[in-house]
Amino acid sequence: MTNISIKNLTFAYPGQAALFDNANFELDTSWRLGLLGRNGRGKTTLFKILQNKLSYTGTLNVSVPLAYFPQPLGDQTKLALYCLQETGNFLEWELNRELKLFKISEDLLWQPFNTLSGGEQTKLMLCALFCQADHFFLLDEPTNHLDLAGRKELVAYLKQKKQGFIITSHDRTFLDQTIDHTLVIERSQVRLENGDLASYEMQKKRRDSHDIQQNEKTRHELKRLKQAALTKENWASQAERQKQNNSHADKGFIGRRAAKVMKRATALKSRAEEQIKQKETQLKNLEVSETLSLNYRPTHKQxxxxxxxxxxxxxxxxxxxxxxxxxxxxxxxxxxxxxxxxxxxxxxxxxxxxxxxxxxxxxxxxxxxxxxxxxxxxxxxxxxxxxxxxxxxxxxxxxxxxxxxxxxxxxxxxxxxxxxxxxxxxxxxxxxxxxxxxxxxxxxxxxxxxxxxxxxxxxxxxxxxxxxxxxxxxxxxxxxxxxxxxx
Incomplete structure (x- = not known):
């Protein structure tokens, strides 16, 4: 059953290009959904929109309460238990239950939160979040600061949960072990697909390969059309000069023929312009990565x-x-x-x-x-x-x-x-x-x-x-x- 519906979503930060332009999708809150897309495409922004923290145009219907990670924290010099209790309404025994599921020592609760490592803080915050059993979860980069063992523990922890969630992460292996649907913010559209990250990447590779092949065909066709249009324009111009310079020529015939050729040249130009539009459409979601440089200064020091x-x-x-x-x-x-x-x-x-x-x-x-x-x-x-x-x-x-x-x-x-x-x-x-x-x-x-x-x-x-x-x-x-x- 669909519990989250978005219709005609449009949003842009002031002075910036639109992150979403009439986007439409519907989500089932039983899904384990991976929210994917390059940095700056709007993943965290979408989380804020779902929580009604940003103004937008369009229609948003969310029929379940939401819980977001990472939740804002107060005084982090307090013991971890008291610091976390400020983020949500839960009892100590509920948090201890989640710690046990995550295989985390309760001893961490009795240390100042700011003395814990980034991974330990992440685990505790996730446990506090999942105490809210009736919520749908928005998990923004929970794998950051988790070591390899911690990520495996998070996979096992999430598999025990009956609740659905939307999760962002750049760890391919983690996502493939965790999600069953993908919502991808591409360059010009939002694409919803059934399956994990590997499935999406395979389908996208096929789409990109097809688009590149079509673009190559378009490029050759453009070259042919432009050359044909130029040839006809040149002929029409020569004919017009012949009509002006030759007093014995049938100027009516030459003029009609030149006009006819020029009309064909104009039609060819129109076809070329249409092909350019098609080319832009074909490659609008193609991702391109450029080679980076490093200002490395090798030294004689061994x-x-x-x-x-x-x-x-x-x-x-x-x-x-x-x-x-x-x-x-x-x-x-x-x-x-x-x-x-x-x-x-x-x-x-x-x-x-x-x-x-x-x-x-x-x-x-x-x-x-x-x-x-x-x-x-x-x-x-x-x-x-x-x-x-x-x-x-x-x-x-x-x-x-x-x-x-x-x-x-x-x-x-x-x-x-x-x-x-x-x-x-x-x-x-x-x-x-x-x-x-x-x-x-x-x-x-x-x-x-x-x-x-x-x-x-x-x-x-x-x-x-x-x-x-x-x-x-x-x-x-x-x-x-x-x-x-x-x-």
Whole structure:
């Protein structure tokens, strides 16, 4: 039974192109629906529209109460239980029930929320959300900050649930294990299909292949029509000159014939213009990814990061002592469960950690470029952002364009961009920064699959000195020279 109906939905942010233009679709709240689309296409915006948080034109009928992740939090210095209780109406025993289903220790509830890792916070917030058993759930990027084990646990947790949901994620494997329908925001339409992500991608590949073939036929036909029209125009012009310059010619006959030929040329031009319109229609949903560049400055230094019997502690030790190096031209992946201390190690490298240090951790260059997990504090225009980071503004815009930014988005304030767009700004800034070493903390979070593939190709071809935290196993397998596991 359909419980959510949208008719003639039209929405655009002020001064920007429409994200939705007379979109129509109906959803069944028993579905496990994957909401897909490139960053900036309007996934989070659609969630806000469903919750009536934005003004739009069209008709929206939602017959069930909705619950949204990530829910806004209050004072995060409070114990996790009390922090979460401010987000919804549930009892402690209900939350403990969900923790048990997710296989999470209740001990986390009795720690300050802001001291938990991003993955631990995500799990607790999801458990608090699902205490609302009579709701339909809107899950916006719940896999971000979850390690591989955490994502498998989330798959198992969701499979136990009878409620339907709409979920966004850029983890292909996770989606294929989780969803049974897809709602895809393409470049010029919203497409609803039965099946998982793999099924949609297979069908889209077929559609794109057909459109490209049709476009090639159209291109050849356009060339033939334009040449024929030009030939006839030239003949008509010559005939007209002959009529003017030859006093003995049958000017009436020549004029009639020239007019007839010119009419044919005009008809050919009209056909060519129609073919151009068809061409634009054929390729309007074709996704194109451009090659990225990296402002990497190779160095004569052999070792850029070195750890010797290194560990950190907050009251208790975070991980067993580590010994590893990051050499020039080497990609090293830090891997470990949520809360194992990966981001804390990055903070120690950048001299911003408050943990107790044991052993040695040395950074042998000052020319570094960082991608952070938390980028919510950035404000203002892209130009101001570039000036603050001392970046080449033109290069920053060029990289953003290659990452899929529409030109009108260049004028949007950072705080008004989607999380995917904000993450692209962080990534583009890192790519544009001249550096001998890159430190990237979960670079794939919020990036769509097209951007992930771009990044993969860039790293494989450039081979920079890179220390990276990432949970996507496919990505790790294809880029890592060395994997350092935190135990």
């Amino acid at each position: 070792v850029l990061v070195e750890a010797k019997d290194f560990t950190l502690a907050y009251e208790k030790q975070l991980f067993s002592p580590l010994n590893f190096e990051v050499k020039a031209g080497e990609i090293v992946v830090l891997k470990g469960n949520n809360g194992s201390g990966k981001s804390s190690l990055f903070q120690a490298l950048l001299k911003s950690s408050k943990a107790t240090v044991s052993g040695e951790l040395s950074l042998n260059t000052q020319n570094i470029s960082v991608v952070r997990q938390n980028f919510s504090t950035d404000r203002g225009t892209l130009k101001e952002f570039a000036q603050k980071r001392e970046l080449d503004y033109t290069l920053l815009l060029t990289l953003l364009k290659k990452l899929g930014f529409e030109r009108h988005t260049f004028d949007v304030l950072l705080e008004n961009m989607s999380l995917g767009q904000q993450k692209k700004v962080q990534l583009a800034a890192s790519l544009a920064t001249p550096a001998e070493l890159y430190l990237w903390d979960e670079p794939l979070n919020y990036l769509d699959t097209y951007n992930q593939d771009q990044l993969l190709t860039l790293l494989q071809e450039t081979k920079p000195a890179l220390l990276v935290i990432e949970h996507d196993q496919n990505f790790i397998d294809q880029i890592a020279d060395t994997v350092v596991k935190l135990k």
